[in-house]
Amino acid sequence: MSEIISVEEFSRLTGALYEGLQQKVPWKSFLHSLQEKMDANFVTFIIRPPSNESDGLILSTGHTGDEVVASYNKHFFAMDPFVDLPSSSVVTLDEFIPESERKNSDYVQQFLAPMNVHHILGTDINTRDGAKYSLRISRSCESAPFTQKDKEVVSLFVPHLQHAIDINHQINRVETERDLYAGAVDQLAVGTIILDEEGKVIQTNHVAQDLIQENDGLKLTGHSLQVGTSRDTRKLRELIKQALSAQQKNTPSVVEALRIQRPSGKSDLGIVVRSVPTNQWAEGKQCPSVVIFVSDPDRQSQAPQEIVKALFDLTPAEAQLAMLLANGLTLDETSEQLCISRNTARAHLRSIFSKTGVTRQTMLVRLILKSVATLG
The missing domain is CATH 1.10.10.10 (Winged helix-like DNA-binding domain superfamily/Winged helix DNA-binding domain)
Known part of the structure; x- marks a missing residue:
């Protein structure tokens, strides 16, 4: 591997690949790093291929990346000859279709040539669940063609890209389920407040945020939750302490409840405190440790x-x-x-x-x- 790419550079690029799973636009920094490494004018990652029914989901580097994606989605995806590559193999456009067969094609003349794209290196990755991802790296007419060494460099990252895609699928499924259940709790008009191992608030849902903003029996000072009177707050902190103790000892937590009078005279808030079960292999700070459920009898049902x-x-x-x-x-x-x-x-x-x-x-x-x- 050291003859193709240095260990330091390989580590930097694979690090960017896996860090991309946490980015708002996944793999954005990796694609830019790969563009720089490969001396390319564009690196394009097709997450969902376009079709006649819908646009594709495509990430592209370069100053005209958004324009390229829009143009490809609208007109040129159907003309693209560089598709359906052997799964996980890295090939060049010249290997796939000789230049003599493509140089006068509409795709080259109308799409590639205006972007000054002449050399393309690509790989397709087929996932276990039937999805297809495509990576395309392009160079201009003035740049050198892709070499065997270039292909070997990209080949090193294909297994990691495959693995990152699988992880991304798992994360997306978990996030979808989380959003679904969180939305259901919102619809039921139940506030949820999640605390970490120190009893500090780390997350609230929309209902809880509304109740906190009303400042009517529920208040957030810094990351600390206050309820009702000072006596109510002391009682709540005792319940949180008990829940944290149960969570840290990995023992069943007794669910505790508390009723909070509101200064406005509206119906009392109902509060339930319970510990959050932990994964036996989980460790770290600011992990969900206690959840507080809040019900407001005056909040109307949101049933459509x-x-x-x-x-x-x-x-x-x-x-x-x-x-x-x-x-x-x-x-x-x-x-x-x-x-x-x-x-x-x-x-x-x-x-x-x-x-x-x-x-x-x-x-x-x-x-x-x-x-x-x-x-x-």
């Missing part, structure tokens, strides 16, 4: 009216009335807000009872709030 309508086969008027009842209004308050008579409201309610199979208003509220409608 259209979903309630579809789930229970209600008319628009019935769905609207059902949602107002689920949010705590009485039948009189509901009829007033909907500008309908009480008799009309009662007729809607009787129809709702018939369609849902319940016989009391409290049962209807429970049915709606426990249904999947709140996750819509």
Whole structure:
């Protein structure tokens, strides 16, 4: 390996490749480092190939990278002859298609030539789940063609790129699941506050952020959470300390609850404190250690009216009335807000009872709030 690339340079580039998994635009620094190493004018990484139905997901270096991607997505992907390469093999455009066969093609004349691209080195990586990634490295007409040594240099990174792609797929799946569950908790109007091993706040969801901004029984000072009165805050810290102790000893945590009165006079906040189970191999600072769940009885259900309508086969008027009842209004308050008579409201309610199979208003509220409608 030392004859092809120095150990230091190889380490730097592979480091950039794996660090790219944590970047907002993945592998951006790696692609730029590879461009510099290969003396290229462009390095392009096709994460999702374009099609007639949708644009591709493409990263490209160079000053005109965005323009190149837009042009390729719109017109030239269908004309590109340098596709479907042998998986994980590194080949040049000259090896794939002789220059004599391509020099007068529309793809070369209309796309490559205006960008001053003449030499291309590429590899395709097929993943286990059927995805295809393509790496393309290009040089100008004035630059030297890619050599066997250039191919060997890129070949060194192909297994690492394959591995990084697999890790990226796993990260994306975990993040998708996390966002899905976090969104479900938001829809249920439950605030979540995550603390680290020192009891400091490291993450809050949207509901908790709204409650903290209201400063009505819940307050964040620096990274420390304060609730209700000073006595309430002391009690909360005792519960957090117990949860942290259970987490550090890897023993089951007793879930503790606390009710917090609010200065505004609104309904009390409900708080549940529990430890976060740890992976036996996990170690490090600022890891999720304790989670605090906060419920606000005054926060209305976010169940979309259209979903309630579809789930229970209600008319628009019935769905609207059902949602107002689920949010705590009485039948009189509901009829007033909907500008309908009480008799009309009662007729809607009787129809709702018939369609849902319940016989009391409290049962209807429970049915709606426990249904999947709140996750819509």
